[in-house]
Amino acid sequence: MIGVEGHYEVKLGQLPTLTGKPTHYCAGCEHGTLTRLIAYALQELGARERTVLVDSVGCSVLAHEYLNTDAVQAPHGRAPAVMTGIKRMRPDLLVFAVQGDGDAVSIGLSELIYAANRGEPITCFLVNNGIYGMTGGQMAPTTPAGMITTTTPHGRDITLTGPPIDASKLLATLEGPAYVKRVLLPVTPTPSADFYNARGSMEGARSVQNAFRVQEMGGFAFVEFVSTCSVNWKMSILQSKHYAAEVLAKIFPPGLYKDKFGVEKR
Amino acid sequence: MTAAREFLRGNEALAYGALKTGLNAFFGYPITPSSEIPETLANEFGNPRYPGFKVFLQAASELEAINMVIGAASTGAKAMAATSGPGFSLKQEGISYAAAMELPMLIVDVNRGGPGLGNLGPEQTDYFQATKGGGHGGYRNIVLAPSSVPDMAAFPALAFSLAFQYRNPVLILADAFLGQLKEDLMFPEVPAQEFDTSWATTGARGPERHILSSMHLDLPELSRHSEHLRSKFEEIDRREQRSEKYQTDDADVILVAFGICARLSQRAVVMLREKGIRAGLLRPITISPFPRGELAALVQRGVKNFLVVELNTGQMLEDVRLATGGRARLASVQRVGGLLPSPLDIVRQVEAMPR
Numbered sequence: 185m186i187g188v189e190g191h192y193e194v195k196l197g198q199l200p201t202l203t204g205k206p207t208h209y210c211a212g213c214e215h216g217t218l219t220r221l222i223a224y225a226l227q228e229l230g231a232r233e234r235t236v237l238v239d240s241v242g243c244s245v246l247a248h249e250y251l252n253t254d255a256v257q258a259p260h261g262r263a264p265a266v267m268t269g270i271k272r273m274r275p276d277l278l279v280f281a282v283q284g285d286g287d288a289v290s291i292g293l294s295e296l297i298y299a300a301n302r303g304e305p306i307t308c309f310l311v312n313n314g315i316y317g318m319t320g321g322q323m324a325p326t327t328p329a330g331m332i333t334t335t336t337p338h339g340r341d342i343t344l345t346g347p348p349i350d351a352s353k354l355l356a357t358l359e360g361p362a363y364v365k366r367v368l369l370p371v372t373p374t375p376s377a378d379f380y381n382a383r384g385s386m387e388g389a390r391s392v393q394n395a396f397r398v399q400e401m402g403g404f405a406f407v408e409f410v411s412t413c414s415v416n417w418k419m420s421i422l423q424s425k426h427y428a429a430e431v432l433a434k435i436f437p438p439g440l441y442k443d444k445f446g447v448e449k450r
Numbered sequence: 451m452t453a454a455r456e457f458l459r460g461n462e463a464l465a466y467g468a469l470k471t472g473l474n475a476f477f478g479y480p481i482t483p484s485s486e487i488p489e490t491l492a493n494e495f496g497n498p499r500y501p502g503f504k505v506f507l508q509a510a511s512e513l514e515a516i517n518m519v520i521g522a523a524s525t526g527a528k529a530m531a532a533t534s535g536p537g538f539s540l541k542q543e544g545i546s547y548a549a550a551m552e553l554p555m556l557i558v559d560v561n562r563g564g565p566g567l568g569n570l571g572p573e574q575t576d577y578f579q580a581t582k583g584g585g586h587g588g589y590r591n592i593v594l595a596p597s598s599v600p601d602m603a604a605f606p607a608l609a610f611s612l613a614f615q616y617r618n619p620v621l622i623l624a625d626a627f628l629g630q631l632k633e634d635l636m637f638p639e640v641p642a643q644e645f646d647t648s649w650a651t652t653g654a655r656g657p658e659r660h661i662l663s664s665m666h667l668d669l670p671e672l673s674r675h676s677e678h679l680r681s682k683f684e685e686i687d688r689r690e691q692r693s694e695k696y697q698t699d700d701a702d703v704i705l706v707a708f709g710i711c712a713r714l715s716q717r718a719v720v721m722l723r724e725k726g727i728r729a730g731l732l733r734p735i736t737i738s739p740f741p742r743g744e745l746a747a748l749v750q751r752g753v754k755n756f757l758v759v760e761l762n763t764g765q766m767l768e769d770v771r772l773a774t775g776g777r778a779r780l781a782s783v784q785r786v787g788g789l790l791p792s793p794l795d796i797v798r799q800v801e802a803m804p805r
Contacts, residue, residue: 233653233654235653236524236651236652236653248663253653254654254659255651255662256524256661256662256663257551257662257663257664257665258520258547259547262513262514262517262544265509265513265515265517268518268521269517269521269523269524272475272504272505272507273505273525277525277652294511294514295517298510
């Protein structure tokens with residue numbers, strides 16, 4: 185048994201909400217962490233039989249291989265629109281997507297903003313690692329200034345490409361969303377850097393559960409997970425955890441940006 | 451159910467036709483000359499006469515609309531969108547995914563002048579885009595071509611029936627003239643149709659679950675999926691070619707025309723017959739699958755002359771050429787820019803053909 189701050193307990197091992205297939209995610213990637221957090225939350229809610237996962241395009245495109253629920257594939261960036269169609273037709277279903285920063289904040293920003301503005305009762309999880317992972321390390325809308333990517337070989341010049349877009353802040357300006365939260369998901373180094381804490385996973389577990397609860401209360405929920413991509417950042421896994429905490433989390437500060445229903449206080 | 455005669459615009463008739471066949475969900479973005487479809491449906495939303503009509507939503511873009519249709523269709527709902535040329539282009543991405551995931555749905559294109567922004571006049575220039583696939587990857591749509599306001603009313607029922615039978619997107623390709631034309635009509639009695647939706651993604655009850663995905667990373671697996679789509683379309687091609695013949699039995703010149711051009715050509719046949727020329731009309735109702743069986747039969751019977759009348763620069767002409775296999779003389783009357791040929795223009799073209 186593991187316990188997350190005393191109120192969240194699940195049995196380790198095979199969950200009915202997981203297929204049990206090993207993931208294709210790179211070592212150290214938070215997509216794997218998030219997959220498991222979602223599986224825990226769905227199991228807690230007893231929601232498998234009324235859940236539809238919407239696959240986005242990017243590293244999470246194979247999410248249905250690992251999460252043992254019904255699933256529909258959305259074109260690149262269009263998951264919030266596909267989720268809207270499902271949820272409007274079948275309000276009894278629990279509908280969610282895991283999107284990357286390219287999917288949600290670049291090619292699909294319009295679909296995300298309008299679903300959020302309508303307050304669609306759906307749940308969007310954003311994995312923001314500041315780079316295109318699946319296509320091999322190109323600049324994302326969230327890439328920090330100066331970061332070297334395959335399409336910014338001399339570092340991202342924000343005078344040419346604009347600065348990184350803050351999706352959580354952007355959505356929080358809208359009336360529609362009920363829950364907007366940003367979590368630093370990777371393990372983070374302590375000041376002495378001799379051990380790492382998993383506060384991010386605990387915070388992540390709570391946020392995933394809250395995001396589903398908000399949907400069941402009839403609200404639009406968005407959780408952004410500041411994450412790593414050590415492979416495309418060309419760093420070791422541990423270096424990437426430091427970079428996420430010291431650089432990315434400064435550009436994208438973790439916090440609760442909106443909580444209309446007060447789920448964090450309950 | 452009133453069986454009264456009604457006087458409606460084509461777009462309105464199409465909207466009521468969809469409602470009477472049990473439409474569940476409509477997602478749209480305004481574009482002339484198709485906007486009366488969402489407007490009519492918005493007015494009827496919540497009318498207790500249509501209890502199955504659960505969702506009307508104006509989307510923020512054509513892309514959003516088609517993807518909402520994908521979402522609703524994945525639950526097994528009768529879902530549709532309506533648009534015109536520029537919006538139809540934007541919808542191609544979604545239609546490709548829907549064809550790959552074998553989702554039944556109805557997309558209406560009220561063809562306007564093009565390319566680009568073009569104008570608001572009638573054209574049939576989206577013929578290639580509608581009948582040959584339109585989006586990326588290899589797939590086919592079933593495409594119905596109404597030629598009257600009563601057709602606009604009746605075709606949604608046929609479209610949903612074919613869409614669910616074959617689990618494939620079905621398009622209705624109309625044009626600006628048909629969308630705006632007012633005619634009187636009687637709505638056909640549509641029996642309530644129940645379709646098999648056992649494939650829908652509505653939550654996994656038990657160990658079995660449903661996955662609607664267009665991605666098959668394994669090469670042989672995608673190859674098998676594409677073969678499956680191909681054999682499905684071959685079956686559609688064998689079983690669903692639909693056309694209407696007018697005075698073709700003794701004809702030695704056959705006009706081939708769909709949509710509004712079929713109406714003009716029918717009048718031309720009457721005028722030609724008055725002049726003693728034995729003309730007939732073959733009007734494709736499905737332009738995909740194309741009724742090449744009927745054309746081949748006419749060639750077989752010895753018809754040597756075909757005149758293709760269409761509002762583009764020779765798109766259906768290519769299908770007629772394939773169907774007649776070089777064994778007949780082809781001529782054509784083509785108009786673009788929103789202009790229509792007059793029946794007299796068609797008569798003169800027939801008179802100019804060598805016989």
